[in-house]
Amino acid sequence: xxxxxxxxxxxxxxxxxxxxxxxxxxxxxxxxxxxxxxxxxxxxxxxxxxxxxxxxxxxxxxxxxxxxxxxxxxxxxxxxxxxxxxxxxxxxxxxxxxxxxxxxx
Amino acid sequence: xxxxxxxxxxxxxxxxxxxxxxxxxxxxxxxxxxxxxxxxxxxxxxxxxxxxxxxxxxxxxxxxxxxxxxxxxxxxxxxxxxxxxxxxxxxxxxxxxxxxxxxxx
Numbered sequence: 001x002x003x004x005x006x007x008x009x010x011x012x013x014x015x016x017x018x019x020x021x022x023x024x025x026x027x028x029x030x031x032x033x034x035x036x037x038x039x040x041x042x043x044x045x046x047x048x049x050x051x052x053x054x055x056x057x058x059x060x061x062x063x064x065x066x067x068x069x070x071x072x073x074x075x076x077x078x079x080x081x082x083x084x085x086x087x088x089x090x091x092x093x094x095x096x097x098x099x100x101x102x103x104x105x
Numbered sequence: 106x107x108x109x110x111x112x113x114x115x116x117x118x119x120x121x122x123x124x125x126x127x128x129x130x131x132x133x134x135x136x137x138x139x140x141x142x143x144x145x146x147x148x149x150x151x152x153x154x155x156x157x158x159x160x161x162x163x164x165x166x167x168x169x170x171x172x173x174x175x176x177x178x179x180x181x182x183x184x185x186x187x188x189x190x191x192x193x194x195x196x197x198x199x200x201x202x203x204x205x206x207x208x209x210x
Contacts, residue, residue, distance in 0.1 A: 007111075007112060007114055011108055011109060012107065012108055012163070012202060013143055015200060024129050024141055026115075035130055036118070038120075040145070042181075079112045097118045
C-alpha cells in the first residue's frame with residue numbers, strides 16, 4: 001500500500017466545480033506540496049501557477065495539454081506534466097484518483 | 106489552517122457509491138486512524154466496524170443514527186458519534202467535508 005510518510009495534511013478539502021473536483025493538500029518535510037484528488041466525470045479547465053506533474057492512480061480521462069490540439073487518453077494509470085502559468089483541459093469519463101505534484105522552478 | 110502533522114497518508118483514495126463518497130486514510134504515530142472525506146449530495150447507508158466520530162467541517166446534511174427515528178440536521182459544522190458494528194444513514198444536501206475518527210474500544 002503506497003503512502004506518504006512523515007507529512008502534514010491540511011484537514012479542510014480543496015473544493016472546485018461544485019465538488020466534482022476535490023483534493024487534500026499534503027506538505028512534505030522539505031516544504032514541497034502535493035495534492036491527492038478525486039475527479040468526478042465531467043469537463044474541466046484548470047490553470048497552473050507552478051509546473052504540475054499529474055499522476056493518475058486510477059480512472060479514465062482525456063487530457064488536452066496547453067498548446068496542443070490533440071487529446072491524450074489515460075485509462076488506469078498515467079502521468080502528464082503541465083507547465084507553470086498555463087491552462088489544460090480534462091474530459092473525465094470515470095471517477096479518477098490523482099496525485100498532483102507542484103514543482104517550483 | 107488546521108492540519109494533521111507527522112502523519113502517514115495512503116496515496117490511493119477510498120471510493121464508495123460510484124465516487125459520491127470518497128476519503129483519504131491518515132495514520133497517526135500512535136497507530137490510530139482517521140479519514141478525510143467528501144460526501145456529494147445523495148442518500149447513503151454506512152456500516153461501522155469500530156466506533157466512529159464524524160466531524161463535519163462544512164456542508165449541509167441530515168443524519169439518522171442507529172436506533173433512532175429522528176434525523177439530526179447539521180449545517181456548517183457539527184459532530185456525531187456512531188457506535189461500533191452499527192448502521193447509520195446520511196441524507197447529504199450539499200457537498201460536505203468530513204473528518205472521521207475510528208475509535209478502538
